[in-house]
Amino acid sequence: MKRPKSSSRKTLATRKAHPKTVDEYFANVLQPARSALSQIRAAIRSAVPSDATETISYAIPAFKRRKILLWYAAFSDHCSLFPTAAIIDAFEKELKGFSTSKGTIHFPIDKPVPTALIKKLVKARVAELEKQSR
Numbered sequence: 001m002k003r004p005k006s007s008s009r010k011t012l013a014t015r016k017a018h019p020k021t022v023d024e025y026f027a028n029v030l031q032p033a034r035s036a037l038s039q040i041r042a043a044i045r046s047a048v049p050s051d052a053t054e055t056i057s058y059a060i061p062a063f064k065r066r067k068i069l070l071w072y073a074a075f076s077d078h079c080s081l082f083p084t085a086a087i088i089d090a091f092e093k094e095l096k097g098f099s100t101s102k103g104t105i106h107f108p109i110d111k112p113v114p115t116a117l118i119k120k121l122v123k124a125r126v127a128e129l130e131k132q133s134r
Contacts, residue, residue: 018059025061033074036109040072040079043115047122063122066133070125078106081118083125091121 019025029037044063052065060073071082078099085103088095094117099106105121107113 019056022054022056022061025056029074033076033079033109036079036107036113037072037074039113039115040081040107040118043113043118044070044072044122047119048126065126065129067129069129070122074109075106077110078108079113081105081107081121083121084128086128087121087125090124091117094120 019028026034026037041061048063048069049065052063052069055062055064055068057064057068057071060071062071063069070084073080073082082104088100088103088105095105
């Protein structure tokens with residue numbers, strides 16, 4: 001006698017595989033989130049050192065330089081930047097208008113992407129890691 005399939009098995013079977021590359025991740029992000037995420041990616045890229053590379057970590061895009069600098073991701077109504085709790089705490093005043101939690105900042109996809117603020121956050125994170133490695 002065959003056992004009926006459980007709903008948890010079906011969910012696991014139909015779930016998309018984790019992306020292996022950043023391009024693969026972006027290919028699965030729908031508009032308008034993809035546009036917002038692309039702007040965030042460009043802002044990060046312009047602020048990280050030239051030897052930083054992109055990778056997938058925890059199934060989302062990240063920038064790495066010896067170790068992970070920060071992560072970013074798209075969701076249905078916002079894009080998130082994960083620069084660590086210390087950076088969020090340091091920029092508490094500048095982040096007043098955004099939803100934040102311990103390690104993430106949410107940028108609504110229906111509002112302009114604050115690229116200048118993102119660059120400041122990224123530069124602060126890079127400086128933080130430089131200071132730690134000395």
